[in-house]
Amino acid sequence: MYQRIGRHTLISARSLKAVVIRHGITFMMGLASGLPLLLTGSVMQAWMTDAGVSLDAVGVLALVGIPYTLKFLWAPLLDRLPPPLMGRRRGWLSLIQFVLALLIMLLSMFDPGHLPLAVGVMALLVSFFSASQDIVIDAYRREHLPERELGLGSSFYVYGYRIGTLIASGAGLMLADQVGFQTTYLIMGLLLGGCILITLLAPEPTAAQPDTSLDWRNTFLEPIRNFLDRSGAWWLLLFILLYKLGDSVATNLTIPFYKEIGFSNTEIGTTVKLFGVWMIMAGTMLGGALIVRLGIYRSLWWFGLLQMVSTAGFIWLNHVGHSLTALAAVVSFENLAAGMGTAAFVAFMAALTDKRFTAGQYALLSSIMGLPRVIIASPSGVLADAVGWDLFFLICTLAALPGLAMLWRFREWRDQLEAGRQHDQPAEAIE
Structure with missing residues (x-):
C-alpha cells in the first residue's frame, strides 16, 4: 500500500512508518532538551523566592546559564572524540543524560534557604550537562534525518522542546504547590532519566565518521x-x-x-x-x-x-x-x-x-x-x-x-x- 505525500511523491506504508519513527525520536529528543532548561531558570527562581533567598541572589542565579552561551567551546570535542560504547552520538547522549538526571535528583536533596551556594553550584552543573545534551541532540538530528526531512524535523524538535519546557515550568510550578519543590525536582530527574530509553532504542546515525585528530x-x-x-x-x-x-x-x-x-x-x-x-x-x-x-x-x-x-x-x-x-x-x-x-x-x-x-x-x-x-x-x-x-x-x-x-x-x-x-x-x- 502506498500513501501520497505532497503533490507527486508516493511513499510505501513501510517507509511512512520509518518517517513517523524518525520524527517521533526527534520530538522526544526535543522534549529531553527542553526539560532541564527552566529547572535552573524560572522554576529555581520561584523555589529560591519561596525559600526566602534575597532578590539580588536570585538575580545572580542567571549566571548558571553561562554554559549555554559557551557550549561552542567544547562542542568540537563531543564531535571528534567518540565514546567507547554505543557509537559517537548515542554513546555521548546516553552518558550525558544519565549524569544530568542524577544531578537533577541530587538537586532535590538541597534546601536553597539554608544552602543557596550549594544549590547554585549544582544548578551550574545541571546547565553544563544540559548544554552538552543540546550539542549532541542537534548533531544527531542533522545526521539522522534525510536532507528532505530536516525542515519537518526541526518543527517536531521545537514542539518537543516547548513541551519539555512546559512540563518543567508550567506543570512543575503547579506540582510544587502540591508536593513541594524538592519532590518536584526528584520527579523531573526521573522523567529525564526515562528519556535515556529513547536514546537506547534510537539508531546510531550512519554519517561518515570525522577525523578524530584535533586541528x-x-x-x-x-x-x-x-x-x-x-x-x-x-x-x-x-x-x-x-x-x-x-x-x-x-x-x-x-x-x-x-x-x-x-x-x-x-x-x-x-x-x-x-x-x-x-x-x-x-x-x-x-x-x-x-x-x-x-x-x-x-x-x-x-x-x-x-x-x-x-x-x-x-x-x-x-x-x-x-x-x-x-x-x-x-x-x-x-x-x-x-x-x-x-x-x-x-x-x-x-x-x-x-x-x-x-x-x-x-x-x-x-x-x-x-x-x-x-x-x-x-x-x-x-x-x-x-x-x-x-x-x-x-x-x-x-x-x-x-x-x-x-x-x-x-x-x-x-x-x-x-x-x-x-x-x-x-x-x-x-x-
Whole structure:
C-alpha cells in the first residue's frame, strides 16, 4: 500500500512508518532538551523566592546559564572524540543524560534557604550537562534525518522542546504547590532519566565518521577569524549584544516580580508558563511570516519596537496588582513580541554566517546573543532592590533604544541583507 505525500511523491506504508519513527525520536529528543532548561531558570527562581533567598541572589542565579552561551567551546570535542560504547552520538547522549538526571535528583536533596551556594553550584552543573545534551541532540538530528526531512524535523524538535519546557515550568510550578519543590525536582530527574530509553532504542546515525585528530586552528579559530576580518564586524557583534538587552534583563526577574504582587505558583504556572509558551510559538510563526513580506531589516525595526513597548507593560501590571486578566494580557503581549523579535534576530544572525563556517559562526553569534540573559542580567536583582519595580522596568524599556539606534545609524545593512537573501549568500558585505 502506498500513501501520497505532497503533490507527486508516493511513499510505501513501510517507509511512512520509518518517517513517523524518525520524527517521533526527534520530538522526544526535543522534549529531553527542553526539560532541564527552566529547572535552573524560572522554576529555581520561584523555589529560591519561596525559600526566602534575597532578590539580588536570585538575580545572580542567571549566571548558571553561562554554559549555554559557551557550549561552542567544547562542542568540537563531543564531535571528534567518540565514546567507547554505543557509537559517537548515542554513546555521548546516553552518558550525558544519565549524569544530568542524577544531578537533577541530587538537586532535590538541597534546601536553597539554608544552602543557596550549594544549590547554585549544582544548578551550574545541571546547565553544563544540559548544554552538552543540546550539542549532541542537534548533531544527531542533522545526521539522522534525510536532507528532505530536516525542515519537518526541526518543527517536531521545537514542539518537543516547548513541551519539555512546559512540563518543567508550567506543570512543575503547579506540582510544587502540591508536593513541594524538592519532590518536584526528584520527579523531573526521573522523567529525564526515562528519556535515556529513547536514546537506547534510537539508531546510531550512519554519517561518515570525522577525523578524530584535533586541528585547533581550523576547528576553533578559523570561523572566528573569518567573521572578524569583515569590515564593521565589531559593530555587528555590538548590535547582537544590545538588540534584546532590555527584554532579557526584564524577563530575568519576572518570577520574583509576579510573586511579590501576589500571584501563586499555580497562577504563574498556568498563566505565564502554560498559556504564555503558546504565545511565544505564535509570535515566532507570525514573525517568520512577516519577515517574508517586510524583509529582515524592517522586521528588526518593528519587532524591536514591539519588544520595547511590551516591556513597559510590566509597569502597568505593577500598578494593577493581582489580576489574572492583567497578567494574561501582559504575558501575551510580551511573549508575542519576544517571539517575533527572536524570529527576526535569528534570521539576521543566519544571514551573517559564511556557509563555510555556519556552525562555528552561528555558535559564536548565538553565544553573544545570550550574554544579556546570563551575564548582564545577573545584577538585575540588585538594581530592582535599589530602584523599585517601576523604575527597573522603565530602565529595561529604555535599554532597547541603543540597539534600535544602531539600526538607524547603519541603514546600509538593509540593502546588504536583502541582497544576501536574494542571492542566497551570507551577508559578508555588511560593513
